[in-house]
Amino acid sequence: MMRASINTATLGFQAPIREVIDEVARAGFAGLAPWRREVEGADVRAIAKHIRDAGLTVTGYCRSTYIPAASRAQFLNHVEDNRRAIRDAGILGAACFVMVVGGLPEGSRDLEAARAQVAEATGLLMETAREAGTTIALEPLHPFYAADRSCLNTLKQALDMAEAIEPEARLLGICADVYHIWWDPERTAQIARAGSANRLFAFHLCDWLRETRDPLNDRGMMGDGVIDLGRISGEISAAGFTGLPEVEIFSSLDWWKRPMAETLAICKQRLAPLV
Numbered sequence: 165m166m167r168a169s170i171n172t173a174t175l176g177f178q179a180p181i182r183e184v185i186d187e188v189a190r191a192g193f194a195g196l197a198p199w200r201r202e203v204e205g206a207d208v209r210a211i212a213k214h215i216r217d218a219g220l221t222v223t224g225y226c227r228s229t230y231i232p233a234a235s236r237a238q239f240l241n242h243v244e245d246n247r248r249a250i251r252d253a254g255i256l257g258a259a260c261f262v263m264v265v266g267g268l269p270e271g272s273r274d275l276e277a278a279r280a281q282v283a284e285a286t287g288l289l290m291e292t293a294r295e296a297g298t299t300i301a302l303e304p305l306h307p308f309y310a311a312d313r314s315c316l317n318t319l320k321q322a323l324d325m326a327e328a329i330e331p332e333a334r335l336l337g338i339c340a341d342v343y344h345i346w347w348d349p350e351r352t353a354q355i356a357r358a359g360s361a362n363r364l365f366a367f368h369l370c371d372w373l374r375e376t377r378d379p380l381n382d383r384g385m386m387g388d389g390v391i392d393l394g395r396i397s398g399e400i401s402a403a404g405f406t407g408l409p410e411v412e413i414f415s416s417l418d419w420w421k422r423p424m425a426e427t428l429a430i431c432k433q434r435l436a437p438l439v
């Protein structure tokens with residue numbers, strides 16, 4: 165059994181979730197992280213049971229509806245949408261609900277207002293997470309995505325926000341994804357801070373290809389790019405992270421075209437020195 169998890173997006177959504185669960189278990193991984201598109205509209209309890217029966221842990225549930233909105237009514241719709249997803253995260257037994265928070269609302273240039281909306285919404289969602297028996301992980305995204313995907317862009321920013329919303333650090337933490345944090349000069353210190361504050365809830369692995377063709381869907385397999393994954397994994401372990409590292413490779417140009425078993429086998433080889 166490999167102490168690692170597969171984010172199902174890595175396999176390109178080629179098959180129904182039940183088949184994906186079985187493939188991941190057959191390949192010998194200890195966990196997986198499903199997406200809402202695979203779960204919503206289906207029997208969530210039955211999927212949860214299938215995952216448990218396969219012997220897999222759920223390292224995260226991906227991901228939030230973007231928060232920032234141009235109107236108050238729309239903002240509240242987004243919060244409500246996330247409440248539903250957090251309840252599903254609880255049913256799935258997910259270690260955390262992953263928040264990719266969203267960028268600027270249509271027509272806006274006010275990044276600070278978007279960030280304030282994210283903080284407010286996250287505060288509103290804490291009670292839902294508690295009732296659902298799960299946690300919330302704020303995932304900062306590389307600043308490239310500030311306009312359209314996430315106005316939360318560094319570990320420090322995410323940790324500052326988490327501290328302000330929930331000082332006691334029970335259910336609100338962060339997700340450290342190497343694709344988004346590898347370049348950050350404050351990374352080492354902020355990973356250590358997350359660990360000592362008990363807020364390191366998830367660790368996502370892939371690689372940054374030097375010649376990236378598409379900054380969203382051309383992520384590399386571990387070892388094929390420029391990220392010092394050994395060093396970052398060491399920082400994560402030193403911070404006391406006890407969860408399963410999760411492979412998350414968005415790769416419409418390469419890995420999503422390969423058979424699931426092939427991608428899983430290569431993930432396993434590349435993870436061996438890291439986990």
Ligand code: ZN
Binds near residue numbers: 303341368412
């Ligand atoms: Zn991620």
